[in-house]
Each structure stands twice: as C-alpha cells, then as structure tokens.
Amino acid sequence: MVLRVAESPEWAFLVLFLVGSIFCALVTPVGAAFDEPSHIGRVEQIAAGGILPQRLPEEYLGQTFANPHRRDYDSYGGLESQHVLDIVFGNTTKFLGTSDPYTPEELSQLGGSAPYEEGERIPFLFSNSSVNNPVVYLPQLLGFLVGRALGSVRSVVLGMRFGGIAFFALVMFLLIRKAPMGKWALFYFGLVPANVVASSTVTADTVTILCCTAFLAALLWTIFADDRRRSTLALLCVSTILLGLLKVTSILLLLLLLLLVPGRGARPKRDGLLVLVSALVCLALFVLWMRAVSGINTGVMYKEGVDPRAQMAWILAHPLNFLWLNVKSFVDIASFDFGDLIHLSARAGSGDKFFCVIGLFLALSAEAIACRGIASSHRREVTWLAIASLVLLILYFGMTNTALYLQYTDVGEGTIRGVQTRYFLPVLTMVLYPILLLVSRALSGEGARPVRGDGGKTTREGEGHAATCAYDMESGVSLAIVGMVLVVVGMVENGLVILAAIF
Numbered sequence: 001m002v003l004r005v006a007e008s009p010e011w012a013f014l015v016l017f018l019v020g021s022i023f024c025a026l027v028t029p030v031g032a033a034f035d036e037p038s039h040i041g042r043v044e045q046i047a048a049g050g051i052l053p054q055r056l057p058e059e060y061l062g063q064t065f066a067n068p069h070r071r072d073y074d075s076y077g078g079l080e081s082q083h084v085l086d087i088v089f090g091n092t093t094k095f096l097g098t099s100d101p102y103t104p105e106e107l108s109q110l111g112g113s114a115p116y117e118e119g120e121r122i123p124f125l126f127s128n129s130s131v132n133n134p135v136v137y138l139p140q141l142l143g144f145l146v147g148r149a150l151g152s153v154r155s156v157v158l159g160m161r162f163g164g165i166a167f168f169a170l171v172m173f174l175l176i177r178k179a180p181m182g183k184w185a186l187f188y189f190g191l192v193p194a195n196v197v198a199s200s201t202v203t204a205d206t207v208t209i210l211c212c213t214a215f216l217a218a219l220l221w222t223i224f225a226d227d228r229r230r231s232t233l234a235l236l237c238v239s240t241i242l243l244g245l246l247k248v249t250s251i252l253l254l255l256l257l258l259l260l261v262p263g264r265g266a267r268p269k270r271d272g273l274l275v276l277v278s279a280l281v282c283l284a285l286f287v288l289w290m291r292a293v294s295g296i297n298t299g300v301m302y303k304e305g306v307d308p309r310a311q312m313a314w315i316l317a318h319p320l321n322f323l324w325l326n327v328k329s330f331v332d333i334a335s336f337d338f339g340d341l342i343h344l345s346a347r348a349g350s351g352d353k354f355f356c357v358i359g360l361f362l363a364l365s366a367e368a369i370a371c372r373g374i375a376s377s378h379r380r381e382v383t384w385l386a387i388a389s390l391v392l393l394i395l396y397f398g399m400t401n402t403a404l405y406l407q408y409t410d411v412g413e414g415t416i417r418g419v420q421t422r423y424f425l426p427v428l429t430m431v432l433y434p435i436l437l438l439v440s441r442a443l444s445g446e447g448a449r450p451v452r453g454d455g456g457k458t459t460r461e462g463e464g465h466a467a468t469c470a471y472d473m474e475s476g477v478s479l480a481i482v483g484m485v486l487v488v489v490g491m492v493e494n495g496l497v498i499l500a501a502i503f
Contacts, residue, residue: 031088
C-alpha cells in the first residue's frame with residue numbers, strides 16, 4: 001500500500017480535495033462566500049460578451065453609497081436581476097452577519113428554485129471584481145453556461161462553483177502526476193484548508209492560484225530536477241504569459257525567472273529565448289490591461305474616513321510608521337494560518353488546528369526527506385532561491401498591504417484592515433519550497449538511494465530531457481501516509497463543526 005501511494009499520490013489528493021471542496025460548495029448558501037455576489041455578476045457579464053464592465057450612472061452611486069471617494073474615477077459594474085441580488089445579499093447577511101442557525105423554513109428559501117433570468121435588471125457595482133480580466137473566470141464561465149441551462153439561481157451558482165472545483169482538481173492532479181520532484185509539496189498545497197474552501201466559491205482566486213503554482217512548479221523543476229521536457233518548457237512559457245492577466249501582485253513572480261540565468265537552471269539558447277519572449281508578452285498584456293481598467297474606481301464602497309489620496313500622503317510622510325504597521329501585520333494577523341476556513345470561519349471559527357495542520361506538516365516533512373539528494377547537489381541554487389523568495393515575499397506582502405491600507409483603512413490608523421489568508425495562497429509554494437530545501441540540505445545526504453518508479457528513473461521524453469535520480473520519494477512516504485490519515489480526520493472534524501454551526 002505504501003509503495004502504491006508513493007507512486008500515485010495524485011489520486012489521494014483528488015479524492016480528498018473533491019470530497020472537501022464539494023462539501024464546502026454545498027453547505028455555503030448561494031452568494032454567501034466573500035465577494036461572491038460581484039463575482040457572479042462579472043461572470044454573467046463576460047458570458048454576455050462584456051469584456052469590460054459598464055460605467056454606472058452617477059445618480060445610482062449617490063443614492064447607494066454614503067461617501068464615495070475618488071470622484072475623478074468612474075465606477076463600473078453591470079446589470080443584474082433584482083431578485084437574484086435580493087437572494088445573494090440576503091444569504092450574505094444571514095450567513096456572515098449572524099451566528100443564528102438556519103430553520104427549516106429558511107433553508108427552503110435559499111434560492112434553490114427561483115428562476116435565474118427573471119425580474120427587473122438594475123445597476124450593480126462590481127467593486128474590485130470589475131478590474132478582473134475575463135481569463136480568471138474561464139472555469140466559472142463554463143459552469144455558468146451549464147447551470148443557466150438548468151434555470152434556477154442555485155443551479156447557476158453551483159455550476160460556477162463546480163466549474164472552479166473541477167479546474168483546480170484537474171490542474172493540481174496533473175501537476176502532481178507529472179512532477180519530477182515536489183510531489184508531496186504539491187499534495188500539501190492542494191489540500192491546505194484555505195485552498196479547499198476558496199476553490200469551492202465563485203472567485204477569481206482559483207485561476208490566479210493555479211497559474212502562479214504552475215509557474216513556480218515549472219521553474220523549480222527546471223532548476224532543481226534538471227527537467228528538459230518540452231511539456232515543462234511549454235508549462236513555464238504559458239504560465240509566464242498568464243501572469244500578466246491575473247491579479248496585479250502576480251506580476252512580481254516574473255523576477256524569479258532571473259534564477260534561470262546562472263548554473264544548472266540555464267536552458268539551451270532556444271529555450272531561453274522562448275522564456276524571454278513569454279516574459280515580454282506577459283509585460284505587454286499586463287500594461288495593456290492596466291491601461292484599459294486604470295480609470296475604474298474599485299474603492300467606491302469606502303466607508304466614512306477612508307480617503308486613498310490622503311492615506312498615500314500619510315504613508316509618504318510617515319514611511320517608518322507604515323513599515324512598522326507591515327511588520328505588525330505580518331506578526332499579528334492570520335495571513336499564513338493554513339487552517340483558515342475563509343468565509344466558513346464566520347460560522348465555524350478558524351477550523352481544525354491540529355489534525356489538518358499536523359497532517360499536512362508531515363507531508364512537508366516527507367518532501368524534505370525526499371529532496372535530500374537534490375538539495376545537497378544544488379547548494380548554490382538553494383541559496384539563491386531562498387534569497388529571491390524572501391525578497392519577493394517582502395514585495396508581495398508589502399504591495400498587498402499597501403493596497404488594503406489605501407482602500408479599507410482610515411487615514412493614519414494603527415492597523416491594516418482587510419488582509420485575508422487567501423491573498424497569499426498564490427505564493428505559498430514560493431514560501432514553502434526554499435524552507436524545505438534548506439532543511440533538506442541540513443539533513444545528511446547519505447540516506448538518499450535509487451528509487452523505484454518513475455520518480456527515480458532517468459528517462460527521456462522529447463528532445464533533451466533528463467530527469468534526476470536524486471529525488472527519493474519513497475524514503476518519506478511513511479510520514480506522508482500518516483499525514484494523509486490525519487488530514488482525513490481533520491476534514492471530518494471541520495465538516496461536523498461547520499454543519500453544527502449552520503444547522
């Protein structure tokens with residue numbers, strides 16, 4: 001059994017992920033996940049051919065929002081059915097705003113049978129979702145088309161949710177299956193509770209997280225597994241291009257391509273040229289999209305006391321104070337609380353803190369043991385990766401915090417509001433893997449041995465491919481098996497807590 005799981009951990013991931021994410025999708029009322037109403041409206045708009053959102057009438061904003069700032073910017077959204085908005089916002093208020101259990105009557109009125117395309121259509125502000133590129137909604141778009149054919153509001157929203165779940169499961173399954181190294185790290189990443197919950201909602205995070213993970217995986221395979229497969233090159237180039245169409249902070253990952261220049265990571269000139277062209281295309285797409293959405297006001301929902309221009313002036317006048325706020329935010333908030341259940345935490349608390357977390361930690365430990373040979377033979381690359389990842393994490397964290405400080409926090413306030421775990425899921429692989437390799441390098445490399453199965457053979461696939469035999473996946477598989485059992489226990493515990501909190 002151990003050898004079987006060692007050879008195919010992607011199947012264990014697939015079963016556990018699908019069970020957890022489908023459960024989360026079914027127990028969350030329609031529209032009750034964070035920002036889900038605006039994502040639903042944006043997907044419907046894209047399905048109707050609207051690449052960019054519509055400009056909303058000024059009088060609508062004046063009646064709806066008490067203190068909209070940045071009047072020199074236009075505010076955008078689309079038209080949505082009045083009864084759909086009543087359903088999704090009613091569910092949001094009940095699910096996130098109270099802790100009262102649902103009665104049988106309330107459960108029967110969650111929008112399950114209400115027709116989707118009925119009633120008067122009114123202007124609806126998309127807020128931050130208005131600047132999202134249509135690419136980040138492709139899985140939900142396919143689910144929307146299927147759900148719309150069934151007719152009800154619930155079928156449409158569940159169709160979008162299941163589209164995101166299927167896409168996340170498929171991509172992660174293929175990444176784990178094809179990985180010449182890092183299988184247990186990817187297994188861990190795919191089953192982090194925050195990832196399972198986030199992927200079960202209508203969101204732009206699913207494609208963003210997957211593209212960033214695919215980019216980082218292809219980069220690490222190239223540098224540390226000496227992977228020369230054409231499929232890996234294609235994955236690296238495609239994911240590099242897509243970075244320009246994701247959330248703004250994703251563009252920072254391009255800096256990691258510099259790791260390909262020195263040492264073993266250097267590819268043949270033709271391959272290097274393809275990666276360079278991909279990076280230039282990424283930058284061009286990023287600039288073009290930013291120009292297209294630069295006039296859109298994403299902060300019209302600002303509460304009283306929030307003024308982005310005054311806030312930026314305060315940051316420039318007090319740089320050391322703002323730096324200290326970032327340090328406090330890093331230490332105090334649960335940005336890297338991998339047991340977080342995101343919107344379900346509003347009902348069930350912050351989730352299981354032992355079984356899931358310890359189980360997934362054991363999977364990481366298995367990865368550290370499996371990588372001993374790689375880490376010892378790539379010492380310089382490990383050092384450079386650790387330095388680059390630390391710099392990039394600081395930039396990513398600072399850029400995210402600055403955006404939230406400008407948009408959601410009173411001028412000069414002593415905390416940064418609105419930071420959520422899911423914002424950092426796209427760079428979780430980047431944060432974890434350098435740590436794993438440093439730990440692996442510190443371990444004795446004498447235990448590394450030739451491995452059975454594809455993970456340890458030297459094979460050829462296409463032109464110029466050479467897979468390393470230093471990745472000893474089986475050596476840590478016992479830890480991973482114990483970790484899987486604990487993850488299952490943690491998922492069951494979380495599920496029972498969630499059900500008890502709702503019902």
